[in-house]
Amino acid sequence: MIFCAGKSESFAFASPIGIGLIESAINLTRFCLMSPPKYILFIGTAGSYGEVKIFDIVHSNSATNIENSFFTNKAYTPIDNLVSSADDVSRETIVNSSNYITTDKKLSRHYLEKGIGIENMEFYSVLKVAKEFKIPAGGVFAVTNYCDENAHSDFLNNHKEAMKILEQYMSRHAKEWFR
Numbered sequence: 001m002i003f004c005a006g007k008s009e010s011f012a013f014a015s016p017i018g019i020g021l022i023e024s025a026i027n028l029t030r031f032c033l034m035s036p037p038k039y040i041l042f043i044g045t046a047g048s049y050g051e052v053k054i055f056d057i058v059h060s061n062s063a064t065n066i067e068n069s070f071f072t073n074k075a076y077t078p079i080d081n082l083v084s085s086a087d088d089v090s091r092e093t094i095v096n097s098s099n100y101i102t103t104d105k106k107l108s109r110h111y112l113e114k115g116i117g118i119e120n121m122e123f124y125s126v127l128k129v130a131k132e133f134k135i136p137a138g139g140v141f142a143v144t145n146y147c148d149e150n151a152h153s154d155f156l157n158n159h160k161e162a163m164k165i166l167e168q169y170m171s172r173h174a175k176e177w178f179r
Helices: 020-034 068-072 105-113 123-132 151-177
Strands: 002-004 040-048 057-060 062-064 082-084 094-096 116-119 137-146
Touching: 020 123, 040 123, 040 151, 057 094, 057 116, 057 151, 062 123, 068 105, 082 123, 094 123, 105 116, 123 137, 137 151
Parallel strands: 002 040, 040 137, 062 094, 094 116
Antiparallel strands: 040 116, 057 137, 062 082
């Protein structure tokens, strides 16, 4: 089954689960309890930490939940903050999820050093819920912006085109995910 965040990231062929880590976790859990899918595919937009280009399509099966304060030694976490449904994470584009968008290019470099390529607010919680229910999962993302001082304005300027690219991509490739 295909899921999306909803609101400005809605698709006729996808069920919305909410924006951010909390809404998406609650609503996807509710969905899995009532009608567990055989496979979860999350689609949406993402920001790039610098290596993935705007309007690129990225597939992923791995996500982290790292806050920017981690890289400035102002925070730590006792949780395992990497979740993956991939057999080999080293070949993955890892998606970071946070309820905050990175706007500091210097911090973006730290994510790249950890092998993390893009950020999307919901994907970590999607993979955590999928793992809890033992449901295979993945994600497809269209990049709207770089994670720098222009992140928000570039997101707004590029969002409509990225959504169109993602919708066209899914209409051509969705069957590959559900064989």
